[in-house]
Amino acid sequence: xxxxxxLLFVILLFFTIACKNESKNNSxxxxxxxxxxxxxxxxxxxxxxxxxxxxxxxxxxxxxxxGELNKETKVLLKTRLGNITIKLYKNTELHxxxxxxxxxxxxxxxxxxxxxxxxxIIQGGNSENMNTLAYRNKYKHYRVPAxxxxxxxxxxxxxxAARDWEKNPSKRSTPFEFYIVQNKKGAHHIDGEHTVxxxxxxxxxxxxxxANLKAGGDEWPLNDVFMKALVID
Numbered sequence: 001x002x003x004x005x006x007l008l009f010v011i012l013l014f015f016t017i018a019c020k021n022e023s024k025n026n027s028x029x030x031x032x033x034x035x036x037x038x039x040x041x042x043x044x045x046x047x048x049x050x051x052x053x054x055x056x057x058x059x060x061x062x063x064x065x066x067g068e069l070n071k072e073t074k075v076l077l078k079t080r081l082g083n084i085t086i087k088l089y090k091n092t093e094l095h096x097x098x099x100x101x102x103x104x105x106x107x108x109x110x111x112x113x114x115x116x117x118x119x120x121i122i123q124g125g126n127s128e129n130m131n132t133l134a135y136r137n138k139y140k141h142y143r144v145p146a147x148x149x150x151x152x153x154x155x156x157x158x159x160x161a162a163r164d165w166e167k168n169p170s171k172r173s174t175p176f177e178f179y180i181v182q183n184k185k186g187a188h189h190i191d192g193e194h195t196v197x198x199x200x201x202x203x204x205x206x207x208x209x210x211a212n213l214k215a216g217g218d219e220w221p222l223n224d225v226f227m228k229a230l231v232i233d
Contacts, residue, residue, distance in 0.1 A: 059142040067097030074233040079225050084203035092147040095197035098175050107135045108229035115219045122210045125177035143172040147195045154187040157200035182211040
């Protein structure tokens with residue numbers, strides 16, 4: 001009887017130890033999966049951060065790379081008064097890439113021609129739309145280095161970048177705002193002051209219609225002329 005009791009005790013003790021070891025192994029496997037999950041989350045966040053777009057710190061490198069991958073040179077601007085087709089110059093590569101980029105991400109679709117000066121220019125790329133401001137904040141209000149070329153003049157239909165005149169000796173352009181010369185004689189008094197990065201190849205009558213709209217004292221048309229921008233070639 002004592003022998004049987006001793007044997008039963010040994011069996012129970014062995015079974016108890018085996019169960020504890022199994023429980024310990026399962027616990028270790030469960031804890032071991034935690035670092036793997038954390039690592040996956042870190043990788044995901046890193047990818048999203050690297051995929052984020054242009055900003056004030058990486059603007060030049062971003063535009064160089066973007067221009068290499070996006071070679072298009074023609075953009076169509078649709079307005080309620082008609083369409084304007086713009087050809088972008090290859091010798092202003094940063095500005096060309098910038099205009100294509102903002103067109104493709106939809107920035108210009110939130111904007112309008114907000115300044116009209118008859119016999120001078122029409123200016124677009126801004127609006128009172130909150131989405132316009134959201135884009136600017138997203139991209140950290142970056143600037144584009146000047147690309148001034150003697151052959152790029154402010155002729156009739158020239159497309160050029162607006163810029164700040166104060167505290168801007170290098171004449172860096174705002175990426176968001178552009179203007180089109182409406183004066184048939186050109187606007188050569190500002191040659192060399194702004195980067196001319198393209199020209200209108202069709203829609204000159206539309207430029208004239210926009211330039212002659214009634215505007216307030218701030219030169220903003222009383223009735224907004226919003227645009228839809230499309231890369232066509």
